[in-house]
Amino acid sequence: MNDVSPAPTPRRPLRWLIPLAVVGVLAAAGWFGYRGWQAQQQQAHQARDDAARQLTALQDSMEALRRDQRANARSIQDAAATNRVLRDEVLGLSQRNALLEENLARLADSSRQGAQALRREEAELLLSQAGQRMSHADDLDGARRLYALAAGVLESIDDPAYLNLRQALIQERNAVDALGPGVRTTTANRLTQWAASLEQLPEQARAATDAEQPWWQQLLSPLVEIRPADASVLVARSERLAATDSLQIELSLARAALERGDDTAWQQALDRIDGWLQRLWPDSPQRQQHRAELKALRAVELRPALPELGSTLQQLRSMRAAKESP
Numbered sequence: 001m002n003d004v005s006p007a008p009t010p011r012r013p014l015r016w017l018i019p020l021a022v023v024g025v026l027a028a029a030g031w032f033g034y035r036g037w038q039a040q041q042q043q044a045h046q047a048r049d050d051a052a053r054q055l056t057a058l059q060d061s062m063e064a065l066r067r068d069q070r071a072n073a074r075s076i077q078d079a080a081a082t083n084r085v086l087r088d089e090v091l092g093l094s095q096r097n098a099l100l101e102e103n104l105a106r107l108a109d110s111s112r113q114g115a116q117a118l119r120r121e122e123a124e125l126l127l128s129q130a131g132q133r134m135s136h137a138d139d140l141d142g143a144r145r146l147y148a149l150a151a152g153v154l155e156s157i158d159d160p161a162y163l164n165l166r167q168a169l170i171q172e173r174n175a176v177d178a179l180g181p182g183v184r185t186t187t188a189n190r191l192t193q194w195a196a197s198l199e200q201l202p203e204q205a206r207a208a209t210d211a212e213q214p215w216w217q218q219l220l221s222p223l224v225e226i227r228p229a230d231a232s233v234l235v236a237r238s239e240r241l242a243a244t245d246s247l248q249i250e251l252s253l254a255r256a257a258l259e260r261g262d263d264t265a266w267q268q269a270l271d272r273i274d275g276w277l278q279r280l281w282p283d284s285p286q287r288q289q290h291r292a293e294l295k296a297l298r299a300v301e302l303r304p305a306l307p308e309l310g311s312t313l314q315q316l317r318s319m320r321a322a323k324e325s326p
Contacts, residue, residue: 119153120320126150127169127313134309140179147173150312161319169312176309184258187300191258194293195251201281201290240280247276261302270298 130146147169154166250272257265274294281287 116157116159119157120316123150123153124313124316124320126153127316131309131313134176135303140176140185143176144173147176165312165315165319168315172309172312183300184261184302187297187302188255188258190293190297191251191254194290194297197290198277198281201286202284243276243280247273247280250276258302263302266302267298270294 126146126149130143130150133143133146134140151166151169151173154162154169250269254266254269254273257269274291277287277290277294
């Protein structure tokens, strides 16, 4: 029996499937490419729209900046006008500060450079004011404060050349402290106490005792009071009132002379006070004591001479002159 070979399977459909698959793949690739291209076109269009919006916003911002610039220009013009007015005022102030500029110019000088020169000027000013308070106003408390300030200024100068100056200032301060409250203050208090004690003086001379009186005075003493009379003493009430007013005027003149430190006027006023004292009150131990006190007040020196006063200022000025000399 003959073997019958199987018929071959037809392969034509497979040959057509491969090209169809390739065409499908190409079509899918084209479709996806077209979709991607559309997406890119949309993105590009959106980018253009965003760029246009940004450009519009930028143009608006530029326009706002131009408006701000114009406003700033007007503000600058107003400020320039204000500055011109202020410049005129500054020119006026500069004229008023001419003295300050001169002082600064002097400080800029080669001989007054540095902090030591400034402190030296300050110390000289303080010492000068202290001397004026001592000599003219007898203000010892104010002078002591000024001397203390000057000592602090000199202590801040780190220069061995000022050691002798500080020692001289210590001696001068000790001499001022030794004066206490001051000659004029002490003398004024003594004069006030002396004037207040005038009320204790007896207005009549001491009457003689019974043992000292003659027989006829003892006989008439119950009927008549006999008092010794002094021709130099005022008795009438009107004369005594006028003399008392004159005495008060002389006391006022004495106080004024004491305040000024006028030795001549002080002594003359006390001499006149002594004359009125003898006219108003008769001779008595109390009056003699008052005249002795008045004589002691007359001998007071209202401007006591202090060798140390002004010595520190003189040395300081000598040092400055030596430094400024070429």
